[in-house]
Amino acid sequence: MSPKDTITLPDILRLEDLTKTFYVKPVFGPAKVVEALRNVNLSLRPGKALALVGESGSGKSTVGRMIVQHHMPTSGRVLFEGQDIAGFTTKPLQMAYRQAVQMVFQDPFSSLNPAHTIRHHLQRALRLHQPDHADEAAVKRILEEVELDAGTAPDKYPHELSGGQRQRVNFARALAVNARLIVADEPTSMLDVSIRKSVLALMHRLKEERGLSILYITHDIATAEYLAEDTAVMFRGQVVEQGPTATVVGQPRHGYTQLLRAAVPDPKVPLTGGDGAFARRAREVREAAAAPVRAYTQMAPDHLVAHH
Amino acid sequence: MSQDQSPLMQVQDLRIEYLTAGAPFRAVRDVSFDINRNEVLGLAGESGCGKSTIAYGLMRLHKPPALIRQGQILFEGRDVLAFDDAALRAWRWSEVSMVFQSAMNSLNPVMTVLGQFSDMLNAHQKTARARVIIRTAEMLEMVGIPAERMHAYPHQLSGGMRQRVALALALTLRPKLIIMDEPTTALDVVVQREILQEVLRLRSELGFSVLFITHDLALMAQISDRIGIMKEGEIVEIGDTNQIVNAPQHDYTRTLWEAMPVLEQAEASESEAAHVP
Numbered sequence: 001m002s003p004k005d006t007i008t009l010p011d012i013l014r015l016e017d018l019t020k021t022f023y024v025k026p027v028f029g030p031a032k033v034v035e036a037l038r039n040v041n042l043s044l045r046p047g048k049a050l051a052l053v054g055e056s057g058s059g060k061s062t063v064g065r066m067i068v069q070h071h072m073p074t075s076g077r078v079l080f081e082g083q084d085i086a087g088f089t090t091k092p093l094q095m096a097y098r099q100a101v102q103m104v105f106q107d108p109f110s111s112l113n114p115a116h117t118i119r120h121h122l123q124r125a126l127r128l129h130q131p132d133h134a135d136e137a138a139v140k141r142i143l144e145e146v147e148l149d150a151g152t153a154p155d156k157y158p159h160e161l162s163g164g165q166r167q168r169v170n171f172a173r174a175l176a177v178n179a180r181l182i183v184a185d186e187p188t189s190m191l192d193v194s195i196r197k198s199v200l201a202l203m204h205r206l207k208e209e210r211g212l213s214i215l216y217i218t219h220d221i222a223t224a225e226y227l228a229e230d231t232a233v234m235f236r237g238q239v240v241e242q243g244p245t246a247t248v249v250g251q252p253r254h255g256y257t258q259l260l261r262a263a264v265p266d267p268k269v270p271l272t273g274g275d276g277a278f279a280r281r282a283r284e285v286r287e288a289a290a291a292p293v294r295a296y297t298q299m300a301p302d303h304l305v306a307h308h
Numbered sequence: 309m310s311q312d313q314s315p316l317m318q319v320q321d322l323r324i325e326y327l328t329a330g331a332p333f334r335a336v337r338d339v340s341f342d343i344n345r346n347e348v349l350g351l352a353g354e355s356g357c358g359k360s361t362i363a364y365g366l367m368r369l370h371k372p373p374a375l376i377r378q379g380q381i382l383f384e385g386r387d388v389l390a391f392d393d394a395a396l397r398a399w400r401w402s403e404v405s406m407v408f409q410s411a412m413n414s415l416n417p418v419m420t421v422l423g424q425f426s427d428m429l430n431a432h433q434k435t436a437r438a439r440v441i442i443r444t445a446e447m448l449e450m451v452g453i454p455a456e457r458m459h460a461y462p463h464q465l466s467g468g469m470r471q472r473v474a475l476a477l478a479l480t481l482r483p484k485l486i487i488m489d490e491p492t493t494a495l496d497v498v499v500q501r502e503i504l505q506e507v508l509r510l511r512s513e514l515g516f517s518v519l520f521i522t523h524d525l526a527l528m529a530q531i532s533d534r535i536g537i538m539k540e541g542e543i544v545e546i547g548d549t550n551q552i553v554n555a556p557q558h559d560y561t562r563t564l565w566e567a568m569p570v571l572e573q574a575e576a577s578e579s580e581a582a583h584v585p
Contacts, residue, residue, distance in 0.1 A: 055496035193567055265526035266530065272531045274505055279452065282501075303354045
């Protein structure tokens with residue numbers, strides 16, 4: 001966590017002034033311009049997890065999609081191990097990048113092919129990316145790594161598994177291609193509370209034991225604290241605060257982070273109807289935080305807070 | 309508001325089964341509980357534990373293959389299961405209403421907000437258009453939406469606003485009980501907090517009971533007076549919120565608490581966050 005580490009280990013992923021503008025033309029009504037991302041700068045250290053926290057529509061999923069090249073940046077760069085991913089134009093370079101970076105989606109019910117067994121899902125990934133290790137033993141080894149029953153799981157179809165188990169298969173698939181960076185977009189938000197933590201624990205273990213880097217996209221600041229060394233908070237396409245998770249969550253300095261932090265349900269604090277103070281504050285903070293960021297103040301090493 | 313101290317709703321030995329090709333699946337297994345006047349009763353459990361089935365069953369909104377096999381539902385002493393269709397229609401919404409999990413699906417996409425209020429008001433009592441407009445404006449203001457948005461279609465509103473509209477619709481006929489089935493699951497925490505505080509404020513203003521269903525125990529503990537914990541169709545533990553939070557008796561309740569990642573730095577920053585300029 002010391003600044004020294006950051007110097008000795010180059011960032012596995014770096015976003016530089018990333019901007020994305022969508023032009024939306026609905027069937028009815030006028031076309032409009034949506035500024036999904038505005039000058040986003042982020043970095044992820046190898047073997048660590050960066051949590052990207054924000055409400056729906058804040059642009060956090062757009063960041064994830066740009067990293068896996070679903071969207072191209074309007075301006076700015078995505079650097080993977082120091083190289084601009086826009087430069088990966090040849091087939092071998094593209095293949096290598098796709099192998100290194102994998103995505104795990106929010107919905108475990110629609111992200112597996114219902115017509116194929118778990119064995120098929122994993123073997124296909126193995127054959128494409130590690131042809132020498134595509135045998136049954138490799139499938140079993142990977143299933144064990146994600147804590148699934150290697151004896152029975154290969155012959156099962158996705159519908160025979162629970163949401164948590166399916167999400168494990170998705171992580172297994174990322175392991176099968178030997179990914180070094182996993183972009184996990186709300187991987188636990190559709191799971192039951194009672195199994196959410198076990199999937200987080202799996203991610204934590206993969207990070208610690210396999211040295212995987214994880215970009216963890218979430219709206220749940222409590223799970224960010226559990227998993228990630230660093231946290232960046234996004235609002236309306238801008239990063240409003242970033243730094244070590246303990247600092248960002250423990251002593252939030254930006255108004256929006258404080259609001260988000262205060263809104264996390266705490267079973268020990270009963271809610272009352274009140275006088276609408278929270279709603280008023282929420283309105284003020286949202287208005288203020290939507291304005292363009294003028295500058296960032298460095299509160300502590302690596303702890304940046306936006307000014308609007 | 310009645311000063312009556314007897315429970316608003318009494319559920320006794322309720323059993324709901326889903327017919328399947330094989331043996332019927334018992335989703336709700338002889339469950340008994342009361343909902344008191346002016347109380348928020350929470351019902352928590354994992355998906356598939358039967359909590360939503362209970363919610364639908366209480367309003368008799370369950371559809372085949374779900375069947376109420378036995379038990380009794382008493383609302384202010386009246387036997388809900390004995391209502392005929394007309395009585396049921398009159399009872400629903402005017403005395404018991406419901407806010408569904410996803411407001412996106414519970415509002416009619418091809419009708420303006422005003423249209424939905426008009427539909428609902430006219431279903432219970434023929435209402436003049438001018439009166440409908442006044443009533444809609446009142447209700448929207450009450451949940452914090454500018455009255456002019458009544459002419460908007462659901463897709464023109466944000467998720468939080470749609471959930472507020474659903475809440476306003478549920479409150480319009482001044483029901484005594486509102487059943488909320490995961491009302492804020494699709495919303496982010498800030499909006500969730502705003503809406504739930506609104507519900508609590510309206511409750512102290514208007515006086516109604518809430519049956520609050522969610523899988524988020526922490527949230528439930530924040531707003532409920534009493535909490536019931538469900539597992540596999542049974543209520544394994546029911547008690548005051550304080551007791552369920554601080555001294556859970558049943559192993560399963562403890563397991564549920566342990567399964568949740570809870571913010572460790574909760575107290576430290578809560579006080580600091582209160583002093584936001």
